[in-house]
Amino acid sequence: xxxxxxxxxxxxxxxxxxxxxxxxxxxxxxxxxxxxxxxxxxxxxxxxxxxxxxxxxxxxxxxxxxxxxxxxxxxxxxxxxxxxxxxxxxxxxxxxxxxxxxxxxxxxxxxxxxxxxxxxxxxxxxxxxxxxxxxxxxxxxxxxxxxxxxxxxxxxxxxxxxxxxxxxxxxxxxxxxxxxxxxxxxxxxxxxxxxxxxxxxxxxxxxxxxxxxxxxxxxxxxxxxxxxxxxxxxxxxxxxxxxxxxxxxxxxxxxxxxxxxxxxxxxxxxxxxxx
Amino acid sequence: xxxxxxxxxxxxxxxxxxxxxxxxxxxxxxxxxxxxxxxxxxxxxxxxxxxxxxxxxxxxxxxxxxxxxxxxxxxxxxxxxxxxxxxxxxxxxxxxxxxxxxxxxxxxxxxxxxxxxxxxxxxxxxxxxxxxxxxxxxxxxxxxxxxxxxxxxxxxxxxxxxxxxxxxxxxxxxxxxxxxxxxxxxxxxxxxxxxxxxxxxxxxxxxxxxxxxxxxxxxxxxxxxxxxxxxxxxxxxxxxxxxxxxxxxxxxxxxxxxxxxxxxxxxxxxxxxxxxxxxxxxxxxxx
Numbered sequence: 201x202x203x204x205x206x207x208x209x210x211x212x213x214x215x216x217x218x219x220x221x222x223x224x225x226x227x228x229x230x231x232x233x234x235x236x237x238x239x240x241x242x243x244x245x246x247x248x249x250x251x252x253x254x255x256x257x258x259x260x261x262x263x264x265x266x267x268x269x270x271x272x273x274x275x276x277x278x279x280x281x282x283x284x285x286x287x288x289x290x291x292x293x294x295x296x297x298x299x300x301x302x303x304x305x306x307x308x309x310x311x312x313x314x315x316x317x318x319x320x321x322x323x324x325x326x327x328x329x330x331x332x333x334x335x336x337x338x339x340x341x342x343x344x345x346x347x348x349x350x351x352x353x354x355x356x357x358x359x360x361x362x363x364x365x366x367x368x369x370x371x372x373x374x375x376x377x378x379x380x381x382x383x384x385x386x387x388x389x390x391x392x393x394x395x396x397x398x399x400x401x402x403x404x405x406x407x408x409x410x411x412x413x414x415x416x417x418x419x420x421x422x423x424x425x426x427x428x429x430x431x432x433x434x435x436x437x438x439x440x441x442x443x444x445x446x447x448x449x450x451x452x453x454x455x456x457x458x459x460x461x462x463x464x465x466x467x468x469x470x471x472x473x474x475x
Numbered sequence: 476x477x478x479x480x481x482x483x484x485x486x487x488x489x490x491x492x493x494x495x496x497x498x499x500x501x502x503x504x505x506x507x508x509x510x511x512x513x514x515x516x517x518x519x520x521x522x523x524x525x526x527x528x529x530x531x532x533x534x535x536x537x538x539x540x541x542x543x544x545x546x547x548x549x550x551x552x553x554x555x556x557x558x559x560x561x562x563x564x565x566x567x568x569x570x571x572x573x574x575x576x577x578x579x580x581x582x583x584x585x586x587x588x589x590x591x592x593x594x595x596x597x598x599x600x601x602x603x604x605x606x607x608x609x610x611x612x613x614x615x616x617x618x619x620x621x622x623x624x625x626x627x628x629x630x631x632x633x634x635x636x637x638x639x640x641x642x643x644x645x646x647x648x649x650x651x652x653x654x655x656x657x658x659x660x661x662x663x664x665x666x667x668x669x670x671x672x673x674x675x676x677x678x679x680x681x682x683x684x685x686x687x688x689x690x691x692x693x694x695x696x697x698x699x700x701x702x703x704x705x706x707x708x709x710x711x712x713x714x715x716x717x718x719x720x721x722x723x724x725x726x727x728x729x730x731x732x733x734x735x736x737x738x739x740x741x742x743x744x745x746x747x748x749x750x751x752x753x754x755x756x757x758x759x760x761x762x
Contacts, residue, residue, distance in 0.1 A: 269662055295662040302655040307677045307754040316673065317663035349754055369663060 221283070222247040222373050222405035223268065228277035229430070230263055236430035237263050241277070243424050243433055245407055250399050252416035253409045255426030255467055261409045264431070265377050268407065269295050281373055290373075294366035298378040300358040304350040304365075310336065311346035314365045328368075335368035336361070338398060356387035360394070367398070376408040380415070389447050392419060400443055413467065417441075417459045418451060425466035434466040542724040550724035551731055560713075564732060567709040570626050571698040571736075574633035578690055582638045583683055586645020587676075596646055603643060611636030611697055615704055624707040632701040637693040644686025648679035681755050684748055691744055692737070699733050710736070 221244050228241040237260035245251045255261050266272035268279055270289040279286040281293055297303040304313050311332055318328035336346055339360040350358050359379060366374055376395075380388040396419060399406050410416050416423045423437040439459055441450060450456055526544050533543040542550070554560045589595045611632050618635075622628035652675055660670045702711025710732055717726035749758050 271658055271661055289662045289664055291664060293662070295659070297655055297659065299655055302653055303659050305656065305674060305677065306756075307680075317665060320660075320663065320665040320669040320673070351754075351756075351759060 219283075220247055221245070222249075222281070223251075223407060224280040225264075225268065226278050226280070228264070228267060228274050228279060230260070230267055230272075230274045230276075231430075238267070238274070239430035239432055241426075241431070241433055243436055245405060245422070247405050248403045249421040250396070250406045250408070250419055251422045251424060252420040253407065253424045253426060254413055254416035254463060255411065255431060257411050259426050259429075260431040261411070261426065262377055264426070265295075265375055265407075265409045269293060269375050271295075292370075292372040294369045294371035294374050296359075296362050296366050296374070296376040296379045298381050300355065300362045300382070301351070303362055304358060306349060306351050308349075309346065310341065310348055310350055310353070310361050313350060313361060314346075314368050317365060317369050331368045331370070332364070335364040338367055338402075339364045339394060354387075356383045356391060359383060359391060363391075363394070363398075367402070372405065374404050374406045376406065378409055378411070381410070381412075388415075393447065395419065396445055413460055413463050414451065417456060417463060418445060418447075423459075423463050425463050427467050427469050434469075437463055437466070539721065539723050542727055546724050547727045547731060551728035554725060554728055563708065563710050563713045563729075564736075566626055567698055567702065567711065568736070570629050570633065570702075570709065571695050571740075574630050574637060574698065575691055575694045577630075577634055578638040578641050578694065579687060582641035582686070582690070583645045586642045586647075586686075587649045587679060587683075590646035590649025593650075596650060599646075603639070603646075607639035607643065612700065612704065615701060619705050624705045624712075626707055626709070628705060629698055629701040629707045629709065633694050633697045636697045637690045640689040640693065641683075641686040644689070645679070645683050648682030648686070649675075651679070651682055653678055681752055681757075684752060688744055688748070691740055695737055695740055 223245040225241050225243050228238055229236065230238040241264065243251075253261055253264060263272065267274040268286070270279070270286045270293070273287065281290045284290065305316070308316065311329070314332035314335055315325075315328045318331055319325065323331070333343070333346065336342070341357065341360055341364065345353065345357070350361055353361065359382075363379070379395075380391050383391065392415060395406065395408070398404060406419075408416075408419060417439055420439045423439060425434040425437060426432065427434045437459060441453075441455065441459075529541075529544050533541045533546075589599055614635060615632060618628050618631050622631065656674050656678065657670075659665075660674055665674070698709065699711040699714075701707065702709035703715050704711075706712050706715065710729055714726055714729040714733070717723070717729060752758055
């Protein structure tokens with residue numbers, strides 16, 4: 201459907217390119233009963249890049265992410281992860297939710313929360329513990345924090361635990377649903393920078409859903425702007441801001457302001473035009 | 476309602492922890508200790524007051540309606556030297572404990588299984604709501620006819636009365652499964668058995684414990700009530716016997732025994748709950 205500026209790969213060659221494409225949505229549509237929320241959503245996310253799905257609240261971002269993760273099957277079109285069609289949650293795909301306090305188990309220590317998906321998938325206790333400890337270290341949590349319960353930590357720290365749980369799973373694709381929407385502005389900036397660092401250092405493929413345009417531009421290599429009802433891809437904006445980004449300097453560049461304005465225009469409905 | 480206050484409400488604990496937590500953090504230790512002394516003093520004070528009221532009632536009421544606290548304690552001391560006393564206490568405790576175990580072993584798994592299915596929950600609701608409103612004492616004559624005045628008969632009454640809060644609360648517990656944890660489990664491809672035992676069941680525990688606490692109290696009350704009304708051996712029938720022989724001090728001594736049993740059961744349950752639900756919002760201690 202109306203996809204302007206998508207990477208333009210002919211669909212027939214998608215299979216041959218699947219090595220470079222971590223995630224692809226093809227003509228994805230979803231309807232609840234008769235109410236269409238997504239229609240003809242098309243995009244690709246290159247391996248090792250950071251992509252943000254941005255759109256106004258209620259546009260169907262969460263539905264889209266649920267379809268991408270395989271938690272929900274779409275009513276039309278399809279999703280591919282690493283070239284494989286998604287019918288159910290795929291191995292190697294990890295999900296971080298907005299509500300950290302409900303997605304972590306209050307009766308388990310931080311370490312055991314991070315270990316659980318590994319242990320449940322048949323990884324030995326010793327290896328799971330080592331992987332969990334390493335993942336916690338990556339997000340800046342030490343052994344002392346690992347012995348605590350999630351509710352003994354601040355909101356930002358809890359979300360770090362949720363990120364560590366996803367990292368320990370060693371995902372080829374990391375999906376994040378508004379992960380920083382429930383923390384304060386400073387914590388949010390810290391977590392954004394943490395995600396940028398982790399994504400670069402671990403060469404992760406991250407797809408993050410947000411309603412915050414600044415956040416989307418700041419984090420992304422590519423911003424996938426959604427708008428309309430049912431939601432469609434308004435445009436895909438490449439963000440050539442380089443890999444070294446900083447909350448103050450990057451956000452005060454003219455380039456950032458221009459990208460921000462462009463995405464803003466797209467999300468508000470003036471398609472493809474840069475304002 | 477935040478999830479924390481909801482959890483708190485679930486196990487019937489007043490929402491005071493935030494303020495308590497704050498004061499613990501901000502106040503120096505000396506004030507905290509002073510506060511503890513004050514609380515202890517208040518508790519002892521109320522106890523002394525209650526005993527004084529008891530004593531006042533015993534001297535103002537007609538003779539043989541109420542013995543004085545002292546007289547009751549002395550009678551209790553004398554009774555506790557007799558084998559009959561311990562036999563009665565033993566039977567009551569055994570019936571209560573067996574009843575509670577049966578209610579738990581049947582009620583919790585059955586409730587969780589029913590609660591795990593929406594259809595099962597909806598289709599059983601009417602029947603359970605009907606059965607639970609029948610006063611257990613109302614069926615006493617029938618059970619008495621079937622089993623005679625025995626511990627077995629008391630046990631039946633106890634089970635029929637106390638299983639409902641445990642069953643209904645367990646159904647409710649299973650219905651409260653956190654949807655985000657289901658999504659989390661699915662997205663990490665956590666096998667079903669692992670989900671059930673490591674994620675689902677621990678999450679039901681706060682609600683199950685509420686049912687068990689209510690059920691425990693009902694078990695004890697019904698044990699003693701059924702004994703008292705039917706004459707089946709136990710603390711209940713000792714109360715009745717003492718009353719029949721106009722031995723008021725002995726009657727009050729056995730009432731006191733019933734109260735002490737209730738107190739022990741409550742404290743034991745409270746300790747168990749603190750242990751099992753140390754992670755729960757109602758018991759949390761900041762690190």
